[in-house]
Amino acid sequence: MEYNRFALIGLNVWKRLFARKPAMLGQDWRTMLFGICMFHAIIQERKKFGPLGWNITYEFNNSDRECAMLNLQMFCEDGHIPWDALEYITSQITYGGRVTDMWDQRCLTTILKLFFSPPILEDDYKYSLSGTYYCPRADKLEDFREYIETLPVIEDPEVFGMHDNANIAFENKETSTLIKTIVDVQPRASGGGGGDTPDQIVWRICDQTRASISTKIDSTLVNPDLMVPDDMGQLHSLTTVLLHETDRFNTLLALIHSSLNELQKAIKGVVVMSEAFEEVFNSFLNNKVPALWHKKGYNSLKSLGSWIHDLILRIDFMEKWLMDGIQPSSWVSGLFFPQGLLTGSLQAFARRYRVPIDALLFDFDPIPMFLSQEDIYKQNKRKKEDEPDVYQNLVAPEDGVNIHGLFIDAGRWDMKQNCLVDALPGQMNPPLPVVRFYPVLELPKPDPRYQAPLYKTSERAGTLSTTGHSTNFVLPVLLPTNMPSDFWIIRGTALLTQITD
Template identity: 45%
Template sequence: MFCVDRIPWDTLTYITGEITYGGRVTDIWDQRCLRTILKTFFEAHTLEPDYKFSPSGTYYAPELDTLENYRHYIEGLPTVDPPEIFGMHENANISYQRQETMSLVSTVLDIQPRVSSGGNGRSNDDIVYELADSILEKLMEKLDIEHAHAELFKTILSLLDVLSEDVHNCFCFFFLKLDDKGRTNSLTTVLIQEVDRFNKLLQIIKESLHQLKNAIKGFVVMSDELERVYISFLNNQVPGMWTTAAYPSLKPLASWVQDLTLRCAFINYWIKLGAPLSFWISGFFFPQGFLTGILQNHARKYNLPIDRLTFTFHILPYFREQTEYIRSLADLSFGQKAEMDKEMEVPNDGVYVHGLFMDGFQWDNVNMMVTDAKSGEMNSVLPIMHMKPEMDLQQNSESYCCPLYKTALRAGTLSTTGHSTNFVISVELPSSKSQDYWVAKGAALICQLSE
């Protein structure tokens, strides 16, 4: 007789998760999810009487006498498996149905015949031409960091002549962003890199739009590449030549252009007004570089090894909506704070970030911890978060180690670190429930929505 206490549950989980599915599931966070699901079936409590595999009690291992009874039980199971069998929230089914609908709509748009005229008597050429004009009007010429620096230095040089030596050194440190060893602030380097990336993207977009307008007028030949841009515009899709040069995004064309203008405005105000009190982390072209810059600044400030620094995360009871935040900066000059920033103190270490969305759960601003999402509410907003570097930090067992992704797809190319290129960082969030509970829910943070 096989003793229950001797069943090698860990071995069964390892063989199934790491060997049977190991070659197919390579992402670290996907492996964690797989192991969590397997625990539902490979644990000692599964042998207890009346054990159920789902909260509703629909799924269980029946103790029946005949094969016919087993067949009857199996035939009575739901035709479509509900999310609860995997421990997921009911919103997961809504998300799945939306993805299937968008996939169907996209396929229909791709195969539909192209007619010579659109609605209201306008031709497709008219629609695409007007859309190209509209996009060109919304995009700024470029992000001019050199001009901003020239104005900044001019202001500083006029002030330094009348300042004492101590104040002179203080101004040099604050405005020129140099430490006591003459090194540039790492976030200034991040800003320069972001400006370069966005300017390259803006150049590609504008050149393609001008060429497309000329091709519609007949001044140049409509190439295959421009034809694909033309078709993308009719389908409200982002052209492939833009996505290749851009940051990851799942948004349709209209929302994508609006998002790009917000990102450019975020970087432009950083140039003109100085570093914001709270950074819109979703607006970075490469958020990993921004996080590395924070760690590098902290390592230089306290002479610490950067490879032993990790972030602690503290959620503040304040929210930021980026469109509203950008409007509040319109009439400010360098060094001034937005009205909504006056309720918070500048952090001594680390930075404040905002702009993250919660998928599979939500934030409880009363108890200051994560909680189950509301039915039908797909993505709630995470409040402002203080990211502070710490040395040799140990993971808090009472917190949920939550992955942060750039898009809701959560997939990308596997990097050498074992993470997807869509992955940004893991965030520890306070929770009253176990890690496995949230892993099964598919709880994650994302930088931007898909609509």
Template identity: 40%
Template sequence: VFGLHSNALITAQINQAKKLLEAIVSVQPQLSAGDGGLAPEEIVSNMVSEFTSRMPDVISTANRHELSFAKEESGRTISLGVFLAQEIDRFNLLVGVVKASLAALAKAIKGLIVMSSDLEEMFNSFLIQRVPAKWTAVAYPCLKPLNSWVSDFIQRVDFMNSWAHDGPPTSFWLPAFFFPQGFMTAGMQMHARAHKIPIDSLMFETNVLTYPTPDDLPEPPETGVNIHGLFLQGAGWDLDGACLQESAAAVLFIPLPVISLRPVLCADVEDNGSKYSCPLYKTSVRAGTLSTTGHSTNFIMYLSVNRSSEAAAHWVRRGVASLCMLDD
């Protein structure tokens, strides 16, 4: 009736189930040790030990790769190098907070220090696989449960370490960043400075490549940047036709191939009506607030993708959007 895909019902049912489970968890009594079961303190203590053993060190800038922090002719660090340094600072702050809070919780469970309100909230969050508020306060937007959040966090730190010490990659894992909008601006600024063009006269031309993963890329682009790690919701992707297609039944998300972002002059871009402006979000919430920088806390940009023979309004009704990460 409303032009929705059959998958929309699945999404609605998943959302209803999540709300029901959250309501059940909110009224559940605290766990207690049953017959042969572990006490809550033992469960959380085991989780703390596991997370502590897996937690990475802060990202060092010693022995950094010269190309990652290359200098311009003027002597300034390239824009992507400045962005990388800012991201490293954010990650190091988060690593420090996570490590310190894990150590404090371990001591509190053993009775060596007082269980403060923050540590109690952290303890209860661990029991229901929720990321502690103390972590989310200094972290990036993420809806993953605790175990998945920790694994994702470690992968992000590994990527930043690799970029800093092994040099710029052929494709950048966009979901790894705290501030993807800053990455976009840095990439645009490098092109603007190299060609002495006002940055506000440029925009990114989107080209979804035929390479499913960055490992298939032969070399980095001469102009612009490649990004990967995005997911498409509400539609499928025809790799041969390089355009949107209807979602397969019961397939809610698909990984997008590597995407090329090439700076071009706004005046040179012609809109022939064959594109769909696909919004890109950090999380599946698809909503955010404006930060002090004027950027949304969730929306990143529009990706102009080929839309096949269907009108753009068709894909709007489908709710087609791209995401940096899934919720699991």
């Protein structure tokens, strides 16, 4: 871990600062120096956990640590410790100057409190619950070095404030990288051994995909009630969202079917195999979604087979909404632009109650029931009138919207307590129950709930689109919990609209 390099590098800075320690601070001075070094080691090593550690990978380096130490010396020269100034400069400037994601900044500031705040000066303070990690009460530099050498070679996730499942996420990431590397360097099979040739495999995938995916969503089947304008002559905001989403899906479906036809022509030799269709061909062989489809599609990290099945579920959800109107609960994960559904809900509320939309916020009410879009899809296909309703008498609210299909990253939902609790071992992305999103003018203060960022995919990081929205982040969701928010922040707990597979 980074603290082993700190034993060789960080202590070189200590040698100078030990000799120039501010008057009257004594052990407090050494504790603060050690805290900065531990903080630096922790934020460096969190990178290995991928998005659970940081949404974006940052290149913190030794100059950041040395700058933080020199700032500490400068501010404490008179023997007084100005904690507010030190914490702000360290988290917002020295290290925070590299951080570009607001949720990473929140995490950085919270981690700093564990290693560099007034409580660390208490005699029995420990950096983690195990008690393995702490600042030794020692006067000599060599004593600190000896303590560092006793620390575990393979660190436990708890020193990072993370669940044991974080190691599983790390190992999965490493395995995926290894497999991808092997696949990339593996020569293409020719089919000479009696198996199917690459051309035959891709041809079959084209046929299967074409047979399973609709050519379009027929917007002429829209429920007439959805097209009734209000008193101001405007369609309901959610109807507008529905029509826009339908257009996006039809654009994607048209591209999929045209590219399948062109690819099969290229395989037959009727047309030239262009570079774009060569990429589609290779993607099919590697069970990946072609870049051509991704460009017109939605954020997803799924493999080709899972992506196609997910698209089938999305089409079914859209057709049901189109023909029957808004469902008791909306599958926000099935939309190109989830923010559109939420903004449409706010706009409908603003029109109804004559309030400015920019004055509205969402509050959240978890409903103790789980809904699976897979189950809803299967029931829609069976069309049995005597079958119990999968929605279990849930009704769409007059104000706001019920949402299902979200997943929890680094946590789980306790149905008895109806709140967020720590994850079970090996349980990576359990579902979140149905949540009612309803507009309010203000939220309660102080609010003990955890502000969980909602992302479209587990990649978390995104870029700003032309609309000014992140391509991955949706909005923060407030979740009730019995644990302090800092616990979840350091855990890296977030919500996802979809999981990888």
